[in-house]
Structures are given as C-alpha cells and as structure tokens.
Amino acid sequence: MTAPFHAFKVEQFLSELEHGVRFNFSESGVHPLTLKELVDLAEIDMNKIMSTRLDYPQVNGKESLRRAIASFYPGATPEAVLITVGATEANTLVANTLLRDRDNVVCFRPTYEQLSGNVRNNGHEVRWVNLVEEDGWAIDANMLHSAVDDRTRIIHVVNPNNPTGRVLSAHDRALVVSAAERVGAWIVADEVYAGTEREGDVETASFWGEYDRALIVNSMSKAYGLPGLRLGWLVGPEEFITSSWRRHEYASIAASMLSMELADRALAEPARSKLKSRARQLIRTGFDVLAEELGRHEGAFDVVPPQASAMSFVRFNLPISSDDFAMRLLREKDVLVIPGARFGVEGHFRFSSALLENQLRGGLARLNGLTGEILQKS
Numbered sequence: 001m002t003a004p005f006h007a008f009k010v011e012q013f014l015s016e017l018e019h020g021v022r023f024n025f026s027e028s029g030v031h032p033l034t035l036k037e038l039v040d041l042a043e044i045d046m047n048k049i050m051s052t053r054l055d056y057p058q059v060n061g062k063e064s065l066r067r068a069i070a071s072f073y074p075g076a077t078p079e080a081v082l083i084t085v086g087a088t089e090a091n092t093l094v095a096n097t098l099l100r101d102r103d104n105v106v107c108f109r110p111t112y113e114q115l116s117g118n119v120r121n122n123g124h125e126v127r128w129v130n131l132v133e134e135d136g137w138a139i140d141a142n143m144l145h146s147a148v149d150d151r152t153r154i155i156h157v158v159n160p161n162n163p164t165g166r167v168l169s170a171h172d173r174a175l176v177v178s179a180a181e182r183v184g185a186w187i188v189a190d191e192v193y194a195g196t197e198r199e200g201d202v203e204t205a206s207f208w209g210e211y212d213r214a215l216i217v218n219s220m221s222k223a224y225g226l227p228g229l230r231l232g233w234l235v236g237p238e239e240f241i242t243s244s245w246r247r248h249e250y251a252s253i254a255a256s257m258l259s260m261e262l263a264d265r266a267l268a269e270p271a272r273s274k275l276k277s278r279a280r281q282l283i284r285t286g287f288d289v290l291a292e293e294l295g296r297h298e299g300a301f302d303v304v305p306p307q308a309s310a311m312s313f314v315r316f317n318l319p320i321s322s323d324d325f326a327m328r329l330l331r332e333k334d335v336l337v338i339p340g341a342r343f344g345v346e347g348h349f350r351f352s353s354a355l356l357e358n359q360l361r362g363g364l365a366r367l368n369g370l371t372g373e374i375l376q377k378s
C-alpha cells in the first residue's frame with residue numbers, strides 16, 4: 001500500500017501566493033543578486049561562459065566544482081560530493097537512499113519540513129522533538145532522549161535553523177551527537193544557512209568531522225544569495241554518495257550546466273567571501289529595521305533575535321490566528337509573510353528582513369497599519 005501524500009505546506013503557500021505580491025517577506029534568503037551583479041562581483045569572463053556547450057553536464061557534478069566544495073570539508077574528497085538541483089534534491093535523495101523498512105526519523109519543530117515530508121511520503125515514521133522558545137529555541141533534551149530508539153535511522157538538524165535563525169549551542173550539538181551515537185543513527189545536517197551569521201563573522205560549525213555518520217546538505221541559495229541557480233550539494237562517505245548518485249540519475253540526471261559554471265566561479269575566492277559578507281550585511285541591517293518597526297505597537301510582537309539567517313520567527317499577541325493574520329496582510333496590504341501554522345506553531349509568523357531598506361520599511365508600515373486596526377477593534 002502506498003503511503004498517504006502530505007503536501008509541503010510552506011512551499012505550497014509560497015508557490016501559490018508569492019508571485020506578484022508587492023511586499024514579499026516570505027522568502028528565506030537574502031535579496032538575490034542579478035546575473036550582472038554576480039558577473040561583476042566574481043569578475044566572470046562572460047566570453048568563456050558564452051562558449052559553454054549546452055550538453056548534458058557531468059552527472060555527479062563538474063569535477064572542479066566538487067573539488068572546490070570538498071575543500072570546505074576537511075578530509076573530504078571530490079568523490080564525497082554530489083552536486084544536486086538545490087538542497088531540495090539533496091534532501092530528497094537522503095530520504096530515498098537511507099531509509100529501510102520500519103525505520104523512524106527524528107526531526108525538530110519548528111523547522112523546514114522538507115526531509116520530514118519526504119520521509120512521511122515514503123511511508124516512514126517521523127518523531128518530533130520540540131525546540132523551546134523560552135530557552136531561545138533550544139532542544140528539549142528529554143523529548144530527544146525518548147524519541148531516539150534503535151529503529152532511528154536519521155536525526156535531522158537544520159543548523160542554523162529555519163524559521164528561528166537559531167544556531168545550535170555546543171551543548172545542543174553534543175546532545176544530537178550522543179543521541180545518534182547511542183543507536184548508530186545518521187545525522188543529516190542541512191547547513192544552507194551557515195555563513196549567514198548575524199552576530200559576528202565566525203561561521204556556524206559544520207557537523208562534518210564531528211561524527212562519522214554525518215551527511216551534509218548545502219546550496220548556493222542562502223549564504224550566497226543565488227537561489228535561481230538551483231544548485232546544491234550533498235557531502236558524505238563515498239559509498240553513500242555513490243548510492244545517492246544512482247537515485248540522482250532517476251530524479252534529475254544532473255544540475256544545470258550553466259549553474260555549475262557560475263557556481264564554480266562564485267565559490268572561488270575572493271568571490272565566495274564577498275558574497276557571504278554581502279549576505280551578512282543585508283541580514284544585520286534588515287533585522288535592525290525589523291526590530292525597530294515591530295516596537296511601534298508595544299507588547300504586540302516579540303522575537304528571539306535570530307543568531308543567523310534572514311528570518312525571524314515573530315510571536316504576536318493579537319486576537320487572530322496566524323493564517324488569518326497572513327491572509328489579511330496579503331489581501332488588504334499586499335504584504336506576504338508565512339503563518340506559523342505552516343510550521344506547526346500558532347501565534348507566530350516568519351518574516352524575512354534581508355531586503356532593501358525602502359522595501360522593508362514600506363511593507364512594515366503596512367504591517368503596523370493592520371496591527372493598529374486589529375488592536376483598535378479588540
């Protein structure tokens with residue numbers, strides 16, 4: 001019997017509603033670059049790009065690109081890297097490659113439910129462990145302990161997390177590693193927001209090298225501001241990468257030839273560092289504007305400041321559900337945010353603030369306008 005299908009609630013919300021909206025605060029990345037901006041920043045020779053033959057690319061990914069990515073993960077070889085169509089495909093391949101009959105997967109909530117959605121759609125059990133807002137979105141250690149058993153195949157972490165922007169503390173990282181070690185589970189670490197730190201320039205440490213059954217997912221979409229390339233990667237033990245490569249041939253054959261060429265240049269220094277500092281700059285100034293604007297209605301909003309990422313998971317104290325708040329914002333103010341209910345947490349919305357300041361202030365004035373109207377009626 002096939003498992004019932006679960007739609008990906010966050011992505012469905014985005015794909016149905018975000019196009020054409022005037023103030024879009026629903027995306028999770030920073031304001032993306034244009035192709036021209038990338039070409040200028042990375043000093044790309046367009047003549048060389050223009051002579052790229054639009055053939056099928058190397059299926060597991062261009063060798064020089066895999067070599068560059070491997071160098072970010074000490075001890076990894078190019079054979080330990082698979083280039084995918086975004087982190088999205090990497091997450092799907094992980095679920096398809098690793099899971100066997102009766103396995104369960106432990107995931108945290110709230111988080112980006114892409115791996116867990118694939119797991120459920122493949123007919124496997126997902127066990128949820130809460131992240132606790134009062135503790136700055138730290139892991140509920142007791143829940144983690146009781147969720148993990150000898151059928152746990154994967155413990156899934158998104159670090160830094162979406163939608164909270166939380167970076168796992170050393171204590172929480174150790175909890176995850178010891179829980180995985182106890183039962184021999186894999187740690188799948190989705191690290192797409194590493195490099196987007198808001199506080200300081202120290203990059204969020206990878207799970208790579210911390211545990212031998214770690215699989216790392218990453219992409220060009222967030223820290224590099226290039227989601228339109230649709231280019232991601234999976235790093236893991238070579239044998240696992242070969243098995244995923246077999247699934248990748250079914251899923252997409254390969255990522256795009258042009259995207260591999262552009263990613264190769266974007267990940268070469270100094271372009272890579274420049275892209276990351278651009279993202280951090282947008283994230284820092286954007287959050288300051290958000291915090292200032294959310295303070296206009298005293299007591300209406302509260303947020304655990306994100307340590308990384310463009311996103312804030314804002315708690316609101318208003319007599320309205322998160323779905324209704326988001327839909328009124330869209331219909332009445334042409335502003336899009338994601339309701340917390342899409343992450344399984346009521347009374348919140350996810351807001352992305354790493355955008356251009358005039359756009360941010362314009363949309364936040366409208367959000368404050370609706371907030372005033374709701375407060376007046378209550």
Ligand SMILES: Cc1ncc(COP(=O)(O)O)c(C=O)c1O
Pocket residue numbers: 028085086087088089112114158162190192218219220221227230231232
């Ligand atoms: C945690 C996380 N993983 C993966 C993705 C998908 O990324 P990509 O654009 O690389 O497919 C997202 C997008 O929002 C995300 O937040």
